[in-house]
Amino acid sequence: MSGLSAENEQKLQQFKEVTNYNEEEEQDKVLRLLRVCNWKLDNACARYFDNDFPTLLDDEALSREIPEAAGRPPMDTPPPSEPQFHFDDRFLDLIPKLPRAVTISNKWKFQVGLIHSQDITRRGTISVLAPVVFVLMLFPRLLWVIGWGLDRILGSIFPNIFRFLGYREGPNDFPNQPRYLTKEELSENDVKKLIEDTLGEPSDLPIFKGEFNDAFTKAKAESRWLMCILIKSDSEPSKRFIKAYLNDQHFIDFINKYDVVLYIGDVCYPEAHEVGKTYHAYSLPFVNIIANVSPVGTTMPSMSIVSKYQSFDTDFKYSPEARRRLVRRLTRVVEKYEPQLIVQRTEKQEVHFARALREQQDSAYEESLIKDMKKQEEKKKQKLEEERKLEEERLQEELIERRTRLRKAAIARYVIEKYERDTSSWVRGEYTTIQLRNDKGQRVIRRFSKEDTTYDVFMFVECKQYLLDLTEQSGRSEKDIIEELSSDDFNGIDLDSFENEFRFDLILPMPRMRLTPNKGELIASVKELWPNGSLLIERTENDDYE
Structure with a gap:
């Protein structure tokens, strides 16, 4: 990557192999994280997995500290692509920060099946509190009243101190350990059912189904x-909270309006108890609201606890006015930070749309490539088909030309050998006289030797028709055409295996039968033609003489 030394490029590659981060979306943030961590991979990887990305202020401070320490401009710091926010270093620590929100540890899963003492929480506390209370009773009543007042004021901040002194002890306190640990007990953990049983009717709350880390x-x-809500199923204040708050229509409308992921857990079970320990819940019911925001909007957002509530120990807290006040406070908090989430969702939608558009473009490009490939294949097939047809046509033309030449050679040989022969000296009994008549009424009488075959009769008709056609087409005499055929060079043409395809039939009228051209069948063996006979010439459909 441009602007990085070879050593830092190697560290960046190692960081990518460990974290497998999204290079397209997180490249700038990762580079900034590595620079803030001084390119120490252990610290950078830990902060990456904790989603503890450096803020713009950290980056700004880093860009100032390095040149001062080195006395020269930094080598690996690329020019900022976005406007930087400049703050006086003296006031960096005064910028407010929200408490970090983290996922819970999975160690609670290892408690399943372990049986603990159910009464250790209260019995141990009472045994310690008894002497303390006794000692405090030796002091004036004023000291006790002052302690009680401090508990009202500071009890939510230092709950363990006042609990140790005996001022805090009640059903609202967070338990030291979960109550239900066996698999059979855990299988009955159903917060939705608990709420509906407490209300005595179905609940419209969209409670998240799954573990806290999944909701996070x-x-x-x-x-x-x-929104994380922790309750205690065997506590009366939690039941009052369910009836007062979780069944309040304003609260339900708030959850639905802002599309809140609502996690509700029972601390009597290990997972919800671990959530309470992680988020320092000292009193129940416990409510906190978490979002991926920053306090001022100019720093890197992180999952933070935006607001939390856990003081529901007075009757006023369950009044309609208190419920509306809580919803108003939640609404103000949400509306303060909602613009940041809207920006994040918009950016994610833009990234999603850009990715979808890119995928759509890639898909369209691939489809276009496939179509082009199909077109090329079709063109190739079409070209091959055209070449095949052309080759077939060429071969057919060559075949027709060859057969035409063979036919012409066969006609020329017949003309030379038999058509012009003198039959006047033939003796009766050595020949037959055959009358040939075509469909136009034209008639020809011809003598054939007893050694001629039926094939010779067909060849005579073929030659006669060929000469008549050429005579009509050229206007020359039959004699001139015969002389031209006799002068043509047909040497080298093998006619012994040639079988001419006659485009006419020769029909014996009485009885009607079709004569077949056979070089091995003598005319003398056909009694209908010997010593004389008559034949009708009938043309077939494919009567295209060349």
């Missing part, structure tokens, strides 16, 4: 809000 990944991938 879905919200991040689709740039949507993730």
Whole structure:
């Protein structure tokens, strides 16, 4: 890649092999991450998998620190392609940051099947609290009232301290461990059913079906809000929360309006308990809302806890006014950061559309290539077919020409040998007289020797018709045509195996029968033609004489 040294290019390639990041979409972010991590692959890979990409401020600070430390411009920093946001280094630490939201560890899955003491949470606490309470009772009542007041004010911030001192203990507290761990108990974990059983009617809440990490990944991938609600199935405040909040139509409309991925977990089960530990839930019910946003919109977005609520320990919290107030607060928080998610979704849609368009273009290009290939194949087949037809036509023409020449040679030989022979000296009994008549009424009487065959009769008709046709076409006499045939050179033509295809039939009238041309059948053996006979000439359909 241009602008990088050989060593950094090698590190970039190693980073790609480890993370398998999307080079088209994340190349700039990865380069910035590597530069912020000073090209240390361990730190860069850890931050990549934690989605802890450096912000524009980090990049800006890095671009300033390197030249100052080295005394020369950085070699591997390409010129910025986007406008950089400049802040005074003295105020970098004052920029607010949202608490990071992370996926939970999978170690909760290893607790399945393990049986723990069910009463260890409260019994251990009470045994410790008893002497503490006794000691505190020795002090003036004012000190106890002050502690109680501090618990009301700071109890949500330092819950463990006030719980240790005995000020916090109740059904709202987050348990130290899950209650249900056996496979049979885990198979009964159905939050949707728990809510509907508590409400006594079907619920319209679009609760996510799956693990928390799946909901987290879905919200991040689709740039949507993730709301995590933790309840305790055996706690009365959680049941009141279900009836008051999860059945509130304003709350349901809020979830549907902003297309929130809603995860609800029961901390009596290992997975939801792990979620509570990860997100430091000290009181139940617990509600937090997570999104892939940044506090100021100019830094790199990350999955962050935008807001959380876990103080539902008073009756006022379950009043209609409190429910509407919570929905209004959630709406304000969502509307504040929703533009960032809209931008992310828009960018993802643009990338998706661009990818779809590219795939469509590639598909269209491939289809075009396939069509072109088919056209080329069709053209090739058509060309081969045309060449084949031309070759067949050429061979057919050669065959016709050859047969025409053979026919002409056969006619010329017959003319020379038998057509012009003198029959006046023949003695009766050595010949037969045959009358030949065509369809036009023309009649010819011809003597044939007893040694002639039926094939010779056909050849005579063939020669006679050939001479008549040439006479009509050229206007020359039959004698001139015979002389021309006699002068033609037909040497080298083998006529012994040639069988002329006659385009007429010779019919014996009484009884009517068709005479066949046979070089081995003598006329004397045909009693209808010996010592005399009559034949009708009937032309066939393919009567195209050359």
